[in-house]
Amino acid sequence: MLNLLLSGVTQGLIWAILALGVYLSYRILDVADLTCEGCITLGASVAAMLIWKEVNPVLGVVIAFLAGCLAGIITGILQTKLKIPPILAGILTMISLYSINIHIMSLATGASGTANLSLLNFKNGTIFAPLSDLLGLNKTMTALILGIVIVVLIIAVMYWFFGTEIGSAIRATGTNEKMCRAQGINTDTTKIIGLALSNGLIATSGALLCQYQGYSDVNMGVGSIVIGLASIIIGEAIFMKAKNFAVKLSGIIVGSVLYRVVVTFVIASGMPSTDLKLMTAVIVIVALVLTSFAGKFKKKGAKTNA
């Protein structure tokens, strides 16, 4: 029971990094960026391939982050310079990444068309194994601690970044592009930077996930944006009154962990894991409908009061 809970929390923390990336595109830039689905796999594929090539796993995560940024930049260029509608731009990058991810994983095996990579023979090649020896803890506890450290670090960096001049310009771009241009902000650039960082985070999440679960699979990203959205919506529902940006971001972490814990228990109780995506979609739909109804009730209430 406790193991199940711990495992859920740990996975939730790793997925929370993805949720933060999705928050950046969906909430801050106000774009549903479907690059996410290919990008988490990109991060996983790059990290797995590099472990096969016996590259330091920390460096592997950093390279995965950069690969994710690159994917985001491509989506950004499609959107801004080539004027492709945002949703379509994301889909195009996502679908391209499917082929690219297979190429990346094929680099490791040398066999073309490699759709998954197992790290079974490379257990000591991940971040978690040597760290777990060092701390004298089991793998889940090690991952839990590492997850907390990484997530806190990312929130701190995001808090700082979105307070800077460039960060403020990116936030403003998501709200009002016309105003941004009138204030001398190049909205093409701010969008590309935002999408790069968003997808960098998503790929980082993929890289850590791959090292934690011990494999990378070309289909692991399917539905990941919905999982990210579910985490955001659950987090926002719990931290409804939050004004501070760092608290809002922490809410997403809580949302992601809660979601993953629930999923872990639901699967343990016997629901086939293939039904998971349906369940996630229903959670998001219900949450979206409830929040929009709540908004309506609030407005009505305000009118009656006035």
Add this chain to the structure above:
Amino acid sequence: MLELIDVKKTFNPGTINAKKALCGVDLHLNPGDFVTIIGGNGAGKSTTLNAIAGVWKIDSGKIKIDGIDVSKLPEHKRAKYLGRVFQDPMTGTAATMEIQENLAIAARRGDHRTLRWGITAKERKEYRELLAMLDLGLEDRMTSKVGLLSGGQRQALTLLMATLKQPKILLLDEHTAALDPKTAAKVLEISDMLIAENNLTAMMVTHNMRDAIAHGNRLIMMNAGKVIFDVSGEEKKKLTVDDLIQKFSQNSGDMLSDRALLS
């Protein structure tokens, strides 16, 4: 300060919807000129302002600001020289951001944005004083989201943002049209104050002939994408609404739109 030389623009060229919006606009503004622009719907008033701001590229002609040819610069680069206030109060500000954050973004217009903190303690103090000048109580709501403000408050804030970093030209595009008469008067009063205080060169598009006469030192009338009437100084001061209506019919051979007549 501003030179428009034979500026032309056609929207949707080569299609059935082709519209000649600007048909050779020539205009020369001296430093300190405050020009009001009137004309019927589709006369090219807002289009002229958008051409100056670089919302799209002009087809031919030249636009110079303080001697610099900006005809080919994209909108965000021209922003360095321009302060802008729009007709829709929603357009000029970022609703989900705080009042002080909006001001901080405007204070960096034309500057290279860096990884330095987006707003400093010194700025906060300055903004408080400037907001107090507007006399709308906004100085005590600096951390409120702009989305909570009324249309008039948002326009006043946008005006302050447009002039926070002294622009070479202030472009006011029917910025009081969406406001109730009382609020509109207040926003106009703030406009006058900021223009006088900073000694700005300004252009104001309006549908209200009385406002066009009462404000600024110069008035131009546009019709069918051209400047058809241009008065300044004493001659402008003596103008009446009747003069303008007469001028309009005689120059355009056309009746004024209902909207222009009613305002």
